Amino acid sequence: MSERNFMQLLENRWASGTAVCVGLDPDLAKIPKCIPPMDGAHRLYLFNRAIIQATHDLVCAFKPNVAMYEKYGEAGWAALRSTIEFAHEVCPEVPVILDAKRGDIGNTNEGYVIGSFGQLNADAITLHPYLGQEAMQPFLDQKDKGSIVLCRTSNKGAGEFQDLIVLDSGQKMFERVARNVATQWNVNGNCCVVVGATYPQELSHVRQIVGDMPILIPGIGAQGGDLEATVKNGKDSRGRGMIINSSRGIIFASNGDDFAEAARRETLALRDAINGYLKEAA
């Protein structure tokens, strides 16, 4: 596994013609009845396995959100670990982003580094910027792993702190985060930022600030982000650079026996819609 490099895997997947990231955020209450009702949290794994098998050739990344697993305690953690293991086996070419939104002081982050990259074998992790680069260095030092820093989040109330204007530069806080990540944090070329699809204007600002750095874009689908505006504002100078995530819109597209086929259909539709807008914008 030591030869996996997040940025390289991502480039290869973009080259294959997809910017879709499938959010592996299963919910026991929504898992179809055709997944056998055995030990609770193990069903998360069985569900994910079917989704991974049905979609992996169409995606640039998978992104499990840790909250959906922590919810089930250590059994949830085991399901998360098995999910990532399965993805690496079936589609070693697809990077797995751990959506953990972690961030602590330096020596504590070393524990999270071991947990996410050692125990879980993820290829990248999402991070809070609030403690600053010095604290996040243990993540940034992992040259083969992606550090994906929250910048402008997709939620309605994201602006409470992220939109505050900083006196010294007249930039908004999220723009300052984008600037610092692009110009200071990215020494190893392994940083990305997060901007919600629900804020296409802000996405455009961040794209101007970070150049061709990859942007993870959640908020398509259930959260209501506009895909056309997202693609046009989010693409980099090469018409790439986006990891466009959809979770519920894909994995819960059907709650019947056809849930995996439905997930594939939605992934394909999203991939093609993105590629269509990219062509228009080229």
Added chain:
Amino acid sequence: MSERNFMQLLENRWASGTAVCVGLDPDLAKIPKCIPPMDGAHRLYLFNRAIIQATHDLVCAFKPNVAMYEKYGEAGWAALRSTIEFAHEVCPEVPVILDAKRGDIGNTNEGYVIGSFGQLNADAITLHPYLGQEAMQPFLDQKDKGSIVLCRTSNKGAGEFQDLIVLDSGQKMFERVARNVATQWNVNGNCCVVVGATYPQELSHVRQIVGDMPILIPGIGAQGGDLEATVKNGKDSRGRGMIINSSRGIIFASNGDDFAEAARRETLALRDAINGYLKEAA
């Protein structure tokens, strides 16, 4: 367990004359040899058990940092869950703060709420402010559970974003976080803020902003915070309001067979030093 209320437990512990919080941040590499070398992560629990037994009558809270457990995958999670369970059994009067520094969008935070309060049965959790109140509402809605929001962290590079001056008010970012938590987030009276002991000046500013809201203060001991300045700048109008955390300085006070007695000695010394400074300042 439904009758536990974090703020009430904390008040009672302060009334008993202690502001010391012991950070349960064990490290397999530092656990004394007298803890039997059985299954790795289970030793974390055995170590914590001895620390809890030796110190619980002297503390206002225990604070396990989740990173130290995630590091060991699901076995670490099991050790964390057992640790909290044991603390609730042996000293139900002492609240347990999950130092998790979580923060995601609203519906995802519901997963973390179940994980931290349902699965792990913690009494409070530490949170990142970056996504704003609207996202953190699932935590804030848990009336009996503490929401402890990062404000000015203890690390060297904390100022990168936290010290930026916000144009509209001339406040620094961390002061704006303190203000919003005190005036908007705290509808249920269950909020606290975090300020590092390494920044006594900033601690004083935050105390002015938040009134008598409890402040969790890490950074004493190994991180080098000044205890006298911390107590004088951190106390509320009643000479209380502080949760002063020490982790390594207490739990690793000795690496011999006497580690639990050494932890008790250090806890007692810290408690008495805090109370001495409180008396001087009264």
